[in-house]
Amino acid sequence: MDRLTPLLTQFTLRAGVFYTGNICGVHDFREDSMRGHIHLVRRGAAKMIGASGEVISITEPTILFLPRPDTHRLIADDQAGADVVCGTIQFGGGGSNPISDSLPNVVLVALAALPGVEALLRLMLDEAFSEQCGSQAALDRLCEVLMIRLLRHCIDQGLTQSGTLAGLADSRLAKALTAMHADPARNWELTEMADLAGMSRARFAARFREVTGETPVDYLASWRVMAAQRLLKQGLQLKHVAYDVGYGSAGALSRVFVRKLGSTPAAWLKGQQQR
Numbered sequence: 001m002d003r004l005t006p007l008l009t010q011f012t013l014r015a016g017v018f019y020t021g022n023i024c025g026v027h028d029f030r031e032d033s034m035r036g037h038i039h040l041v042r043r044g045a046a047k048m049i050g051a052s053g054e055v056i057s058i059t060e061p062t063i064l065f066l067p068r069p070d071t072h073r074l075i076a077d078d079q080a081g082a083d084v085v086c087g088t089i090q091f092g093g094g095g096s097n098p099i100s101d102s103l104p105n106v107v108l109v110a111l112a113a114l115p116g117v118e119a120l121l122r123l124m125l126d127e128a129f130s131e132q133c134g135s136q137a138a139l140d141r142l143c144e145v146l147m148i149r150l151l152r153h154c155i156d157q158g159l160t161q162s163g164t165l166a167g168l169a170d171s172r173l174a175k176a177l178t179a180m181h182a183d184p185a186r187n188w189e190l191t192e193m194a195d196l197a198g199m200s201r202a203r204f205a206a207r208f209r210e211v212t213g214e215t216p217v218d219y220l221a222s223w224r225v226m227a228a229q230r231l232l233k234q235g236l237q238l239k240h241v242a243y244d245v246g247y248g249s250a251g252a253l254s255r256v257f258v259r260k261l262g263s264t265p266a267a268w269l270k271g272q273q274q275r
Contacts, residue, residue, distance in 0.1 A: 003168040004151060006181035010226060011092035011099055015143035017085060017136070020128035024081040028073045036089040036100055038147065039064040039074060042121060044082030047075045050106075061111040063150055065089070067100035085124060087143050092230070099151070102165035107154060114149050167212045172197040176204070176216075184224045185246035190216060225260045228253060232269050
């Protein structure tokens with residue numbers, strides 16, 4: 001069962017590596033409301049200080065991922081420094097999304113916990129210091145692979161706080177969630193979802209809300225609206241989008257759209273185009 005691919009199809013992962021090399025001293029990063037920040041410390045010691053003053057000390061090769069980064073800084077020794085890779089991570093159009101919203105403010109994972117990642121890092125370093133054409137594009141794609149490895153680890157190890165990834169980390173709920181993600185237009189009944197999870201209706205509904213923070217019906221509606229957003233941005237007409245995501249009419253989708261997002265599909269799309 002592939003739990004991640006439907007998510008990454010809906011919310012396209014894009015990475016942008018903006019620095020690879022040695023850092024010394026203090027390096028500040030601004031708050032970013034549209035993208036996550038990833039800092040990979042491959043060699044040397046470093047500290048990250050957050051906006052509220054919290055300090056994270058890094059003493060071994062580590063990936064530091066901030067899904068919703070506030071202002072923060074990296075500090076390395078003035079003499080020895082630290083070898084790092086720094087980049088931005090964006091899911092879909094950026095901003096709030098079920099992937100980053102499911103993770104804690106800081107994800108800290110030792111590279112030793114990610115099997116096979118050393119080979120990936122060697123490729124990244126080769127591209128970083130290469131003068132070959134396309135090296136930046138290759139470096140960005142390799143960072144995306146690294147991010148998929150990290151998300152896989154977060155799901156497998158339960159490094160989630162709620163929401164979609166927390167649901168996918170639950171072996172029973174994951175079966176129902178994956179099916180809903182793959183076919184949101186289906187007329188899903190609670191009994192059918194519970195059967196996929198191998199649970200009673202009552203137990204499934206309670207467990208689903210406990211883990212994801214939403215009822216199964218509300219979660220499905222949210223997923224359908226997010227699928228509709230992607231299709232609308234592609235230029236499809238509202239009446240066709242409504243049918244594709246499981247609603248019988250444009251009016252039915254519009255009502256759910258307003259309930260979930262506070263605006264009509266037309267108003268939301270206009271705001272996206274203006275942005």
